Amino acid sequence: MQRLLISSGLILLLGWVAGAFLPRWLQFMFTMAMANGLVSLGIVLLMRGGVVAFGQGLMAALGGYAAALVFLHWGWQDALLLPLLGGLVACLLTAPFGPLLARYRGIFFSMLTLALSMVGYGILVKTDSVGGSDGFNMGRVTLLGQTLADQHVSMVLFSVTWMFAVVCSMLAKLYFSSTRGLVTQAIRDNELRVEYMGGSVANTMAINFSLAAFLGGMGGALAVMALGHIDPNFSYWTTSGEFVFVAILAGTQSVLAVMLSSLVLEMVRSFSSAYFPSTWQLALGLFLLLVIRFLPEGLGSLWTNRKSKP
């Protein structure tokens, strides 16, 4: 635990120092990668229990809309508060579905989450008070009551997102090695046995769903803060597909791999868009095929498998 705290603190500091030397476009890319990485971390959390959420975009949308609406209507503009609020709103709004979804496995779970996200998309598109299909803009956030100057905005948003990413990654790592985290892995292998040992599979799956929603909402709020705009596409199935892409690329063994994979996606997207704009998804697909072929357990297996060998 102490080691984890120290290493997380060091990574946090290192990121902040390194971030100060990055050009703005790279700071933005990192900010988006970490924000989206948090959303995908939620999927990885569920994948450890043997299910994949195809509708994680809904969580990002709920968190993003909550942050943007509170910013506009209630005047809550703090960069530290909005992501927490986004996470909480996504968690609370989707919590009633947790016990229902916890009863389904495999493609049924995936399709139900996808259906939920598309229902959310439909509602958002048809709701004019939140901008309909165009969405709406969100202004510049503040930090601890301080207005941010133009030249500092990018660095502050990077620093805040980096902090949330590191803290959530640390907490996720803690969770993965907790009793419930270990039981989650056991559920993926054999849920009948977990029930026969006295563990509640349904409770664990519902809790994981809520935790994934919290991470998704937080990531969505951070992304909206960086983009300054929210629209229903956050909840569209192709957006969810990108989050699943990152989760598959990362595998379920390493939290660090999730953030790295998210960064890889952002880089592939940025450079492919620049050099072959109409076919960047092709490059992405080929990249995923190569990873599945040569690293079926994801990028994380590059170092976790080596570490676990005697």
Add this chain to the structure above:
Amino acid sequence: MDEQKVQAMSQAFLLQARGLNKQFGAVVAASDLNISIRAGERVSLIGSNGAGKTTFVNMITGYVKADSGDITFQGQAIQSFTPRQIMRLGVARSFQIPQLYPSLSVLDNMLVALACHDNRLSLWRTAHSSSAHERAEQVLSRFRLLDQRQRRVAELPGGMRKLLDIALAMTGEPKLLLLDEPTSGVAAEEKFPMMDTVMQALNDQPLTTLFVEHDMDIVSRYCDRVIAFYSGRVIADDVPSVALAQPDVRRYVTGETHA
């Protein structure tokens, strides 16, 4: 018999099944089963394939619900309970095909069992605490699996998987242990050493054991009562030497039709 007498009787037995019936389509798996087990007994359930032994075990552990009849454990009716609720009362089981977590190590399998049994699943408390390791290793050592603790279960040979399956059931220190064919799939020369290990491990705590078994040598050696099943009915219930000598048992179970 009045209600008070029935209750007093069911409290005298650890487990009691009364008038259990179960059918799967046209197949009768349990037909008016009346079985009572006292604390501390080692009972073997024998019978040919499809005789209803595993169905009986599945009904006790809540995996299969009886069509009618009552099951009481320590005087408490459990026929409507879930497997989890029944386990919490002190009933544990192993399976004919070991039910393990193949992608985890042997030690992690034990830690999952301990975490579930303690019913203290936490979001932050580590599963790998020194006290949990110590408890897990104690059980593994009783089943002679301590050397294998870091191996992934998927890499273990069949006999060791069987032992681990039973070890998992034992982590909760149950009052009643049900073993479903503990030696099936184990090489002939390994059966007795394996059963010796199991019985030695079980001796360390007060326990009532029910095991489904096909090998009559194992039955004669390790149990003090035999219940023989045929077509969902009990055809014999006695000490091994008497039960195994009964004509119906020889005809329908051991296959000695001309003896």
